[in-house]
Amino acid sequence: MTCNINYDIVATGSKGNAVVVEKRILIDCGVPYKWLAHHVKGLQVVLLTHIHSDHFHRITIHRLAKERPTLRFACGEWLVKDLVDCGVAMKNIDVMASAANHYLYHGFTVSPVPLSHNVPNCGYKILFHDGRKMFYATDTNNLNGITAKDFNLYMVEANYGTEEIQERIAQKKENGEYAYEHQVLKNHLSKEKCDDFIYSNIGSRGTYVYLHVHEDKWKENHQ
Template identity: 30%
Template sequence: MATTDNLHYSILASGSKGNSTYIETAHHRILIDAGLSGKQIEARMAAINRSLKDVEAIFVTHEHSDHSHGVGVLARRYGLDIYANRGTWQAMDNKIGKVPLDQKHLIAPGSVKDFGDLQVESFAVSHDAAEPQFYQVHHDNKAFCILTDTGYVSERVAGTIRDADAYLMECNHDTEMLINGTKYSWPLKQRILGDEGHLSNEDGAEALTSVIGRHTKEVIIGHRSHENNTRSLAHLTVATLLEQRDFGVDHDFQLDDAEQDHASKLMTL
């Protein structure tokens, strides 16, 4: 287990092809989502010198495969407890294979699961899934918030997650690239652009302006579309807008980028 009494985290994968985040304290280790195959998540964990044998639970945000693909196999292989709300369980239960009943747990939107030195807080978002929710984790007065897969950030959500120490914030697409691209049908483009779709680079940056506070030390841009965004464009868009609003990018807080194809280093709050 962790050797220091801090909150540690690694973005194992973030993007349209799969999402998973690893979180640990001195006494607990969890995943938020498991949207890669079991083998891929095992490899990402090994890359940060961690093992799934020490993980005790997966918290699922919603049933879409890029967030739930590996949930069933990891539950069976490692005996992990799985937490999701009622709507998500109903939508994903027949997709992930059999999970023993004693490993299935409910966490409703707007509630907190308390592990002692780690609290996992859920909050509802607007996305085209059965009952989507995301999570903010707390340890020793520090908070790390994950918010992707939402069409907009409501005042309620902003109030819930304001002034966290670190954020993984969705910047899914560049609007012009999405609209002018030829790979997606117009109905799919409308779905992504809608209130139950995904945050654009500009939307993600705007959301950050409403939540970044004096405690915020790390902002990670995540869930980028492979077809309708680039790492450099998302980073430039977010940095420019935040600087225009007098936020101290890379001074008061670090602005980083999550990746689809490899895990981030293990970070500490």
């Protein structure tokens, strides 16, 4: 099904994350400025999730604030100091205080969604005033207690397959090697959990995109 929400996945994965939605919303900013340069003029707001550098590129954020002095930046309270340190004016920061609250922008409303990671993190629900809805979540162990019924677009992490990662852990254990995959299991969402969430929420008008997929799998699926 063709998605009726326009999006451009600038990058996704451990090397950087940035998605531009409807040419005016940037979700995550973990890439060099030049990757975003042709989008900058039309941006209305930057939605930030957490402090990790593949989602929060300090030099790029500083450049965005300099080039677009009226650009809005939205985030949880845990990122406010870092944004100010990057040169973003406090008056341009919208602090997303609670998932129960809705934050109004021109043409759409944003709600934060708390996520379980190894640092404070959130996803977002974006409700366009013409009725379209999208959900975004990456870098989380689970989506327990979160619902997004009948949304038009789901952009959700599907970082690994459970069977595959368990095989890698077992092989490394046998070889006496360190298995970083243990941390992946704690801090990232499996494809199985992603699919469970999507299939329990998606309706007949919905579509979905896997994000933060292992790099080799992403290339394989997007050639």
